Amino acid sequence: MDAFISSLQSPWAVVIALAVAVLIGVLIRVAVTSRRRSSDDVTPQPQVQAPAGAPSEAPAETPSDDTDQPRAGPIDVAESTPEESAPVDAAPTSSIERPEPVRGRMERLRERLASSGSLGRAILGVLSRGQLGAADWEEIEESLLIADLGLEATDTLMEALKRRVAVESVTDEARIREILREELLALVGPDMDRSLNLERPEVDGATKPAVVLMVGVNGTGKTTTVGKLARILVAEDKSVILGAADTFRAAAADQLATWGERVGVDVVRSDREGADPASVAFEAVREGVDRDVDVVLVDTAGRLQNKSTLMDELGKIKRVMTKQAPVSEVLLVLDATTGQNGMKQAEVFAEATGVTGIVLTKLDGSAKGGIVVSVQRALGVPVKFVGLGEGADDLAPFDPASFVDAIVGSAQG
Numbered sequence: 001m002d003a004f005i006s007s008l009q010s011p012w013a014v015v016i017a018l019a020v021a022v023l024i025g026v027l028i029r030v031a032v033t034s035r036r037r038s039s040d041d042v043t044p045q046p047q048v049q050a051p052a053g054a055p056s057e058a059p060a061e062t063p064s065d066d067t068d069q070p071r072a073g074p075i076d077v078a079e080s081t082p083e084e085s086a087p088v089d090a091a092p093t094s095s096i097e098r099p100e101p102v103r104g105r106m107e108r109l110r111e112r113l114a115s116s117g118s119l120g121r122a123i124l125g126v127l128s129r130g131q132l133g134a135a136d137w138e139e140i141e142e143s144l145l146i147a148d149l150g151l152e153a154t155d156t157l158m159e160a161l162k163r164r165v166a167v168e169s170v171t172d173e174a175r176i177r178e179i180l181r182e183e184l185l186a187l188v189g190p191d192m193d194r195s196l197n198l199e200r201p202e203v204d205g206a207t208k209p210a211v212v213l214m215v216g217v218n219g220t221g222k223t224t225t226v227g228k229l230a231r232i233l234v235a236e237d238k239s240v241i242l243g244a245a246d247t248f249r250a251a252a253a254d255q256l257a258t259w260g261e262r263v264g265v266d267v268v269r270s271d272r273e274g275a276d277p278a279s280v281a282f283e284a285v286r287e288g289v290d291r292d293v294d295v296v297l298v299d300t301a302g303r304l305q306n307k308s309t310l311m312d313e314l315g316k317i318k319r320v321m322t323k324q325a326p327v328s329e330v331l332l333v334l335d336a337t338t339g340q341n342g343m344k345q346a347e348v349f350a351e352a353t354g355v356t357g358i359v360l361t362k363l364d365g366s367a368k369g370g371i372v373v374s375v376q377r378a379l380g381v382p383v384k385f386v387g388l389g390e391g392a393d394d395l396a397p398f399d400p401a402s403f404v405d406a407i408v409g410s411a412q413g
Contacts (some may be wrong), residue, residue, distance in 0.1 A: 003015065009317045018225055029127075029374035031384060032361040036140070036147055048106050050234055051129045053224075054109065057232060067401075068294070081270075090322070096237075096262070096263060096264040097231075097262050097392075099232065099234055099235040099263060099392070099393055100235065100393040101235055102232055102235055102236060102396070102397060105223055105393065105396035105397070106386075106396045106397065106398070106399040106402045107396075107399075107402060108396075109388035109389065109394060109396055110365070110402050110405070110406045111406075112364035112388045112389055113363065113364060113369070113388070113403065113406035113407065115378065118147075119143060119144070119147040119369060119370070120180065120407040120408045120409075122139075122140075122143040122410070123140050123143055123180055124173070124176060124177060124180060126139050126140050126143075127140070127165065127170075127176045128173050128176060130171055132165065137158065137162065139160065140161070141154060141158055144157060144158070144370065145368035147368055147369060148339045148340055148368040148370040148371045148374055149187075149370030149373055149374060150340075150343075150370065150373065150374035150377065150378075152377060153187055153370070153373045153374060153377060157183055157184070157187060157189065160183045160186075161179070161180070161183060161214075164179050164183075166177070172305065173219050177408055178386055181404055181405070184404045184407065184408065185400060185404045187373045188372060188373055188376075188400040188403060188404060189376060189382065189400065190400045190401065192376070192382040192400075193382065194357075194382045194383070194384045194397065194398055195384075196200070196212070196293055196329060196357070196384060196397075197328045197329050197356070198233075198238065198294065198328065198371065199328070200294065200327065201326050201328070203325065203326070206289075206293055207292070208289055208324070208325035208326070209241075209285070209289060209292075209293050209294060209295055209296045209325055209331075210287040210294065210295045210296070210328040210329075211285055211288070211295075211296045211298070211321060211325050211326065211327045211328050211329055212229075212295060212296070212297050212298070212327075212328060212329040212330075212331060213281075213298050213300065213317070213318060213321065213329070213330045213331070214226050214229075214297065214298065214299050214300060214331050214333060214354070214359075215300055215314055215330060215332055215333070215353055215355070216302060216333035216345075216349070217302050217303060217304055217345050218302030218303070218304070218330055219302065219328055219335065220302065220333045220334060220335045220361055220403075221333065221335070221361040221362070221387065222246075222299065222300075222302055222333040223246060223252050223255050223256055223259075223299050224255075224259075225333050225359055225361060225385075225387065225395065226242065226256060226297055226299045226363075227242075227255075227258075227259025227260070227262075227392075228259075228387070228392065228393070228394070228395035229297060229331075229359075229385070229395060230242060230259060230260065230265050230297055231259075231262075231263055231392060231393060231395075232385075232395060232397075233294075233295055234263045234264070234265065238294040238295050239291075239293040239294045239295070240265045240293060240294065240296075240297060241265065241266055241268060241284060241291065241293050241295075241296050241297070242256055242259075242260050242265055242266070242267045242268070242284070242296075242297050242298075242299065243265075243267075243268050243280060243281050243283070243284025243285070243296060243297065243298035243299065244256045244257070244268065244269035244270070244280065244284075244299055245277040245278075245280045245281040245284070245298050245299055245300050245301070245317060246277070246299050246300055246301040247270055247273065247274055247275045247276070247277050247280060247301065248277075248301045249301060249302075250273060252299065252301070253267070253270070256269075256299055257269070262392070264396075266287075268280065268283050268284040268287050276316055277301060277313065278299060278313070278316050278317045278320040278321075279320075281298045281300075281317050281320060281321050282321060282323065282324060283322045284296055284298055285298070285321050285324035285325050288323050288324075288325070289324055289325060290338070292317070296325075298317075298321065300314065300317060302371075311348060311349075311352040312352070314349075314352050314353050315352050315353060316355075318353055319321055329356050329357060330353045330354055330356050330357075331355070331356070331357050331358070331359050331384065331385075332345075332349050332350070332353075332355045332357070332358050332359070332370070333359045333361060334346060334358060334359070334360055334361070334375065335360075335362050336360045336361065336362050336363040336365075336368065336371055336386075337362050337365060337368065338367070338371075339371060339386040340370050340374070342371060342375065343371075343374055343375060343378055346358070346375050346378060346379055347378060347379070350379050350381070355379060355381055356381055357381055357382060357383070357384035357385075358375055358376070358379070358381060358383045358384060359383075359384065359385040359386070359387070359395075360372065360383055360385075360386045360387065360398075361386075361387035362376075362387060363386045363388055364387070364388040364389055364394075365385060369403070369407060372398075372403065382398070383398045384397065384398055385397055385398055386398045386403075
């Protein structure tokens, strides 16, 4: 025992003891550091919180076979009824515009028909020459054909002018102008019913909205015309819903929504690009029925008249809409500057959808005002509205007398 105690008191023992103490200290420090690192690794990550009032992220929907349907729209509208409505873009209540009253619009815009006055100037210039020969009458005929009056209407007007000029031996310019006005007005058809049929039908004891379907080729200004027509209806104190069934042009629904917002009109649209347009149209009419509105206006995608599948689709859209309410009007939107090509378009659309009226856009920029006469004769339906500018209220109910006065009257200058 004394030997052991003596060994502990030796210098080597002290060195060994210190070394052991240092080693123990290092081991303890390593252990503590390891524990801290482990604790840091399991610290929870911060969660991103949606701002107050923002909707929480919805679970992703399982795509179905009918990916072209609007949200909650019918899978096959012809055989099933959707359980939920398509999304409705509610118009903001702030900064709602009051459209210009409809009465007097044609008079206000009449000066913009000056380009069509070239027809009146050409004819009056020839008729005022006095004794007219064959060359003079050929010149008049050429002017009428250039203005897209059409062969049949041109022949009718030529015969009337020749007869009256011969019988009355007219040389007075004012009287010539009056004769021309009378004969042109007779061709335009002052007695045609140009009113928009907005009478709400009764179906099984329930009052349904008047439904208006808008059709036409690409580039005629159809969606813009729908927006402008909505303004006319609002100006007439009608409650309106718009249906954005142009699901092929990406910006069409947004464009229509902008028009609706300006006058406080809601838009039914799909939440998927390329959705079934018939389904969107169905939902728009159903929304109109549920809300008991006066009028449902449905926009459709522009399509070429020589694409049979697209024209068949228009027929389907109309049939599907009638399951909710009868279609009161089918308005064909035509570009007045297209001339006789527009006639071919009109005939195909009329066959596919049963067109009830024409809307002529860009009439202010066309010297071919004769299309008013030719399209009416070809289809047997009236021109009901004309676009005479780019302003929001530059769509006007067509007034034959004002139109003819603009053509003949402008010839004075």
